[in-house]
Amino acid sequence: MSDTTARAKTAVIVEDDPDIRHLLADVLESAGFSTVSVGNGIDGVRAVIAYQPLITTLDVNMPGIDGFEAARRIRQQSDTYIIMLTGLEEEADVVLGLGAGADEYVVKPFRPRELRARIEALLRRPRAGEAGAPAPAPRQESVGPSFPAPRSEADEAGPTTGTDVVVRPSVGEIVSPGDVWLVHRDLHLDPDSRLVRLAGDELDLTRTEFDLLATLMESKRRVRSKADLTLVLRGESYVTSYFVGDADKRAIEAHMTNLRRKLGDTPANPRYIETVRGVGYRLTSEHSAS
CATH class of the missing domain: 1.10.10.10 (Winged helix-like DNA-binding domain superfamily/Winged helix DNA-binding domain)
Structure with missing residues (x-):
């Protein structure tokens, strides 16, 4: 996949439970990702803005802002794939999570092999910058506190720059007869x-x-x-x-x-x-x- 290979495979893990954080890091690193782990929603938003990761995992019940609000803020700044990981399994919670911008909603406890399969399936979907998908909003200059380098050594390309932008046609643009709608x-x-x-x-x-x-x-x-x-x-x-x-x-x-x-x-x-x-x-x- 061109987008996956062209951009650094970085993942941000937003989870307040250290055991689950370590498990998620193991799953993602075994899939070839560098990881950045934080323990609350505010730091999670800042880490995503700083690193523009390919994948972001979000807990829902966290100190500060919850995962739903974190997803909304992240979606305004990044086209990262968001996987919401939570013990909340009611339909209303799933609707709220997906409506906030999550691409996947996984109920805890999860099976590591299934989570990895879902991640691989997500990477087969088009992202912003591919096939005219919506581009992310401009990145903010101020990203708050600095974060440590990703845990994996596969970070030679560094954080992505968010330059893969596709300009969408305006609503009033005339569509040529050759376009297939x-x-x-x-x-x-x-x-x-x-x-x-x-x-x-x-x-x-x-x-x-x-x-x-x-x-x-x-x-x-x-x-x-x-x-x-x-x-x-x-x-x-x-x-x-x-x-x-x-x-x-x-x-x-x-x-x-x-x-x-x-x-x-x-x-x-x-x-x-x-x-x-x-x-x-x-x-x-x-x-x-x-």
């Missing part, structure tokens, strides 16, 4: 530039929300199950040997809730995405009642 009613999606427009207005979707919507729009009226959508996001479509658990399916439901909210859609009266009870999701009919 997926269209459903007044919803338009361009897979190449990763732009979505609803009634002419550009929507701000997360990577995962965009990928889910693109999959459904490409599938049209074909139903996609939660397990199928999980594998699509992992980049492992139709590979049946990969495990899809209840937590994965709840995460899809949470992402879908956020996506529908941004579309102004509701499950009871869907205009764009409908639920096929007990099966999954598909696009609504072009001619169904509004």
Whole structure:
């Protein structure tokens, strides 16, 4: 993967439990990452701004600001992949975590091999600077206290500079006839530039929300199950040997809730995405009642 190999593989671990911090460092370093570990949300935000890591793990219940608030602040400053690790497993907590900007939500206690597999799956997704994905906000000049060098010696490239930026077209830009857009009613999606427009207005979707919507729009009226959508996001479509658990399916439901909210859609009266009870999701009919 070009982005992974071109940029230093640094990970920031934000966790107040020292035993879990050490376990996460072992998992990430075995996957080839340099690690920076901190014990609270404020220092976690500062470390992410300083190092611009590829991966950030976030505990939820921490001193100072919690993981939800830390994720929101990090997402304003960085395109790092955020993995939220927490003992909170209610659907409302999953929705809150994903809505705050997390890419993955893993319930403690976790299995190290499964966590590593999820990390590897995340790295197969496009990041900012790739294929027109949204670029991160400018980095702040002041990053607070300095941090020690990452634990691994594989840090010759140093912290990333955040220079991989793609300028997105403005909402009012004229689209040339050669551009291929997926269209459903007044919803338009361009897979190449990763732009979505609803009634002419550009929507701000997360990577995962965009990928889910693109999959459904490409599938049209074909139903996609939660397990199928999980594998699509992992980049492992139709590979049946990969495990899809209840937590994965709840995460899809949470992402879908956020996506529908941004579309102004509701499950009871869907205009764009409908639920096929007990099966999954598909696009609504072009001619169904509004």
